[in-house]
Amino acid sequence: MIPRLFVVDDLEPGRRxxxxxxxxxxxxxxxxxxxxxxxxxxxxxxxxWLGRVHSLGRNTxxxxxxxxxxPQAASPDLWLAFxxxxxxxxxxxxxxxxxxGVSLLWPVMTRRAEPARVNVERLTNIAIEAAEQTERLDVPxxxxxxxxxxxxxxxxxxxxxFVCAEAGAAxxxxxxxxxxxxxxxxxxxxxxxxxxxSELDALRKLPFVVAVGLGPRLLRAExxxxxxxxxxxxxxxxxxxxxxRPPFRNEFVS
Amino acid sequence: MIPRLFVVDDLEPGRRxxxxxxxxxxxxxxxxxxxxxxxxxxxxxxxxWLGRVHSLGRNTxxxxxxxxxxPQAASPDLWLAFxxxxxxxxxxxxxxxxxxGVSLLWPVMTRRAEPARVNVERLTNIAIEAAEQTERLDVPxxxxxxxxxxxxxxxxxxxxxFVCAEAGAAxxxxxxxxxxxxxxxxxxxxxxxxxxxSELDALRKLPFVVAVGLGPRLLRAExxxxxxxxxxxxxxxxxxxxxxRPPFRNEFVS
Numbered sequence: 001m002i003p004r005l006f007v008v009d010d011l012e013p014g015r016r017x018x019x020x021x022x023x024x025x026x027x028x029x030x031x032x033x034x035x036x037x038x039x040x041x042x043x044x045x046x047x048x049w050l051g052r053v054h055s056l057g058r059n060t061x062x063x064x065x066x067x068x069x070x071p072q073a074a075s076p077d078l079w080l081a082f083x084x085x086x087x088x089x090x091x092x093x094x095x096x097x098x099x100x101g102v103s104l105l106w107p108v109m110t111r112r113a114e115p116a117r118v119n120v121e122r123l124t125n126i127a128i129e130a131a132e133q134t135e136r137l138d139v140p141x142x143x144x145x146x147x148x149x150x151x152x153x154x155x156x157x158x159x160x161x162f163v164c165a166e167a168g169a170a171x172x173x174x175x176x177x178x179x180x181x182x183x184x185x186x187x188x189x190x191x192x193x194x195x196x197x198s199e200l201d202a203l204r205k206l207p208f209v210v211a212v213g214l215g216p217r218l219l220r221a222e223x224x225x226x227x228x229x230x231x232x233x234x235x236x237x238x239x240x241x242x243x244x245r246p247p248f249r250n251e252f253v254s
Numbered sequence: 255m256i257p258r259l260f261v262v263d264d265l266e267p268g269r270r271x272x273x274x275x276x277x278x279x280x281x282x283x284x285x286x287x288x289x290x291x292x293x294x295x296x297x298x299x300x301x302x303w304l305g306r307v308h309s310l311g312r313n314t315x316x317x318x319x320x321x322x323x324x325p326q327a328a329s330p331d332l333w334l335a336f337x338x339x340x341x342x343x344x345x346x347x348x349x350x351x352x353x354x355g356v357s358l359l360w361p362v363m364t365r366r367a368e369p370a371r372v373n374v375e376r377l378t379n380i381a382i383e384a385a386e387q388t389e390r391l392d393v394p395x396x397x398x399x400x401x402x403x404x405x406x407x408x409x410x411x412x413x414x415x416f417v418c419a420e421a422g423a424a425x426x427x428x429x430x431x432x433x434x435x436x437x438x439x440x441x442x443x444x445x446x447x448x449x450x451x452s453e454l455d456a457l458r459k460l461p462f463v464v465a466v467g468l469g470p471r472l473l474r475a476e477x478x479x480x481x482x483x484x485x486x487x488x489x490x491x492x493x494x495x496x497x498x499r500p501p502f503r504n505e506f507v508s
Contacts (some may be wrong), residue, residue, distance in 0.1 A: 099477050101469070134471040166500050174488045175496075215355070215493030217388040218500045223353050226477070227484040234428045234485045239469030242429075246420050246472045 003031045004040040004048070005063075006128045006139055011046040016054055017063045024061040027053065039063050044138040047072040070247060075138055076237040079159070079186030081106040081151060082225055083113035086192075089222045090114075093189075094123040096222070098130035098140055100229040101238065107145035108188065111196040118145040135246060148199060152206065159184040162212045162232075163203050164224050166194050170213035173231045180210060181236040187228045192221055257285045258294040258302070259317075260382045260393055265300040270308055271317045278315040281307065293317050298392040301326040324501060329392055330491040333413070333440030335360040335405060336479055337367035340446075343476045344368075347443075348377045350476070352384035352394055354483040355492065361399035362442065365450040372399040389500060402453060406460065413438040416466045416486075417457050418478050420448050424467035427485045434464060435490040441482045446475055 003026070009017045019027065027033045035053050042048045047068050054064035080102045084090050090107075097105055105127065107118040123142045131139045146154070155161055160180045162173075164187060171179070188203075195203070203209050214227050233239040257280070263271045273281065281287045289307050296302045301322050308318035334356045338344050344361075351359055359381065361372040377396045385393045400408070409415055414434045416427075418441060425433070442457075449457070457463050468481050487493040 096477055096480075099471060099473055100481070101471055134473065136471055170499065172488070172494055172496060172498060174494060213493075213499050215487055215491070216498050216500055217353060217355055217390055219353055219388065223350055223480070226350075226480045227354070227488075230481040230484040231488045233469055234426065234481075237469070239467075240426055240428060242426060244426060244470050245424065245467050246470055 002038050002040045002050070003027060003033065004042065004132045004135065006132055007041050007043050009043060011041055011043055011049045011065060011068070013065060013067065015065045017041060017051065017065065019061045019063065021059045024057070024059060027061055028056060040069060041065070042137050045072060048137055070137065072137055075101050075103050075136065076233065077184045078102050078229065078232060078237060079104040079106060080189070080225060080229065081108045081161075081186060082189040083108055083110045083191035083221065084116065084118050084145070085114055085221045087116065089220070090118070090123070091126055092222045093225050094126040094142070095130045096226045097229060098127045098136070099134045100226065101136065101233055102140050102229060103138070104141045104143065104186075106143045106151065108151045109145055109147050110191055110199055112193040113191040120144055152203075155186075155208065156184070157208055159186055159208065161186050161188055161206070161209045162228065163188045163200075163209055164190065164214055164228055165200055165203075165211040166190075166213075166218060167197075168200060168204070168211065170211040173212045173214055173228060174235060176210050176212040177232050177235045185232060185236070187225070187232070189221055189225045189228065256292050256294045256304070257281060257287065258296065258386045258389065260386055261295050261297050263297060265295055265297055265303045265319060265322075267319060267321065269319045271295060271305065271319065273315045273317065275313045278311070278313060281315055282310060294323060295319070296391050299326060302391055324391065326391055329355050329357045329390065330487065331438045332356050332483065332486060332491060333358040333360060334443070334479060334483065335362045335415075335440060336443040337362055337364045337445035337475065338370065338372050338399070339368055339475045341370065343474070344372070345377070345380055346476045347479050348380040348396070349384045350480045351483060352381045352390070353388045354480065355390065355487055356394050356483060357392070358395045358397065358440075360397040360405065362405045363399055363401050364445055364453055366447040367445040374398055406457075409440075409462065410438070411462055413440055413462065415440055415442055415460070415463045416482065417442045417454075417463055418444065418468055418482055419454055419457075419465040420444075420467075420472060421451075422454060422458070422465065424465040427466045427468055427482060428489060430464050430466040431486050431489045439486060439490070441479070441486070443475055443479045443482065
């Protein structure tokens with residue numbers, strides 16, 4: 001397995017890319033790579049590049065780029081807005097949403113959201129690590145937290161907002177996703193304890209909102225996020241095509 | 255919110271059910287309930303019952319049953335076989351699979367599975383807690399771990415085994431689930447590092463196996479489990495019906 005790292009540098013033939021301390025530690029001590037070993041790099045713009053460890057110091061390393069391995073490809077246009085929950089579970093939402101291909105993560109303060117400050121940098125770092133692991137070519141943007149009312153004012157009118165509503169009328173998720181296929185989409189996941197009734201009422205009145213149900217069991221907030229994103233990708237996203245498979249895997253099968 | 259507890263006792267009118275130390279602690283110190291307060295009980299056979307706290311001691315409490323609140327309903331016939339990963343992530347699989355309504359959890363030792371002993375009692379307790387939380391009326395059975403070959407010998411021939419295969423030919427999950435709808439089903443999730451090529455080859459030769467793909471990103475084992483189960487429930491399980499909503503929720507909405 002070739003270790004993959006996200007960097008901010010431009011990627012082009014012959015270039016040498018310096019790694020920061022964390023990534024140097026990862027290459028050297030976690031993955032136990034030495035001079036000349038292969039490393040993959042991506043920056044969200046130039047595709048995935050193969051390079052080799054050119055120098056390996058205590059706190060820094062240089063990767064000399066060889067060639068592009070994959071061209072840049074856009075992730076599906078899928079957003080996730082979510083009410084912060086307890087920290088470990090919020091971290092989990094950021095990690096899993098990145099694995100599931102969202103392009104934007106948006107913390108939203110609802111009535112019952114955990115009031116703790118949302119650390120955008122922390123969530124971004126979690127998203128970067130998950131993107132490295134999951135073989136994406138980009139990293140989702142993490143927005144600053146907004147109050148629900150503000151977030152709804154800023155929500156693009158042409159983007160369907162699927163609200164995962166545990167109470168009241170709602171379409172089954174599969175029906176809702178199929179009915180709105182082919183359009184930019186996003187999900188809104190409430191906090192533990194759910195939306196307040198007045199919040200759900202206000203949401204339902206908006207023309208771009210579609211209330212969806214995730215089945216008869218009450219799901220934790222972070223489970224609801226994964227379920228919703230998984231169903232969207234499988235039915236309307238990049239999991240729906242017959243050729244939709246992780247890269248470079250077939251070489252491992254006889 | 256009425257606290258819900260799983261008990262092994264029969265549930266019937268007029269009966270008093272004694273709670274163990276952990277559940278007494280939960281009722282008294284976590285949920286801060288007192289004498290006369292309402293508690294819900296279920297045992298996987300007799301539906302959900304409402305009762306009231308009849309006595310509340312240091313290490314034990316009694317619930318006096320009033321009436322059945324919901325009749326027993328079967329969970330969908332969905333199994334999950336999974337290769338153990340690191341402990342926290344194995345715990346996570348048990349929790350989330352229970353939220354997603356599986357009836358059976360089956361740890362399976364594959365070539366690259368974490369070799370640590372699987373603690374069936376620990377996983378059962380996690381499943382019970384998740385079932386209490388998620389408002390199920392039953393708790394999934396946790397089987398003893400088996401080697402993959404043994405497990406495949408014991409797998410019922412009429413039950414579709416969807417193998418989440420990151421390498422080689424596979425149907426997109428939505429297509430596979432829809433094509434096999436209406437039959438008993440189960441998923442097999444490999445370990446971190448995936449199945450060995452020989453394991454995948456052997457699996458693909460079995461008539462009840464259907465290889466499924468979960469899209470173009472490489473998912474962690476526990477993410478793959480949630481994605482697979484979520485898609486099945488949404489397309490072939492109890493998330494597919496228009497009336498498929500959590501119980502007792504509409505009263506909260508104006």
